[in-house]
Amino acid sequence: MAKSLPPLTWFRAFEAAARHLSFTAAAEEIGMTQSAVSQQVKLLETRLQVTLFTRRARGLSLTDDGRRLLPDVGAALDTLSRAARRFEAGPSRNLLSVATSVSVAQWIIAPHLRSFTGQHPHLRLRFLSAIWPDDFHSERADVEVRFGSAKQVGHNARALTPDGLIAVKAAGVMGTVADAPLIEAVGTSVGWRHWAEAVGGDPQPSLFADSYGMALQLAAQGNGIALASALLARHALASGVLERAHPAELPAPEGYYLWVKDGHPEAAAFADWLLAQLATYAPV
Secondary structure, eight states: OOOOOOOHHHHHHHHHHHHHTOHHHHHHHHTOOHHHHHHHHHHHHHHHTSOOEEEETTEEEEOHHHHHHHHHHHHHHHHHHHHHHTTOSSOOTTEEEEEOOHHHIIIIIGGGHHHHHHHOTTOEEEEESSOOOOOTTSOOOSEEEEEEOHHHHOTTOEEOSOOSEEEEEETTOOOOTTTSOEEEETTSSOOHHHHHHHTOSOOOOOEEESSHHHHHHHHHTTSOEEEEEHHHHHHHHHTTSEEEEEEEEEOOSOEEEEEEOTTOHHHHHHHHHHHHHHHTSOOO
């Protein structure tokens, strides 16, 4: 009897993590938690009886076995993605697809979306939060908001700003970085340890989230101070849901990048609208 294949989700997690060299960035892309991505990669390694990644404090690197596996997995997932798109339900006419993480959809797009749909009532929008991990050079959505470093995801894409990290808390909640519970997005390159190096003090996070969006949600509910993306926090700061807990801002090697399909007027209109909304905010 032929041996069964490992689950497809294990391969999805491996490919995304290999492309980003980060479990957290992979989780942002495919709509999973960081711990789930890490666990599924570990299960795949156990099943194949090889080590696919070298795990370091500051990120991942592929082993020789990982490098040998990646091209075949990427090609297979790309083939499956193209095959599935042929059978997606509903007509494609006047349908604009936007691929992004849940964090971006929740904290950046959703607060303003009614203004876009009001300007373009003929368009139907499809948001893809669980993104197939095929290469960004492959055709997928009409508009993509990618997360990662410029080297990883910035090809033919525009960096969205502000791209630093700031400390935020729920409006009106007492406490400072020195005495409040601290929330950290795990797996990213910059965290509270870097805050200590740049700003001072001895911040010790006690709450951990798998994405900046989740960290912001925890902070917005009064659970502590989150160190999170200034871009994601802009609307919540402007609307009074969140407030700055400290004036410092840390540079971050990962950020958000906007990619638009060439020759697609509706995609260009959505991108222009999104950039216009971001430009209306005062500096954070």
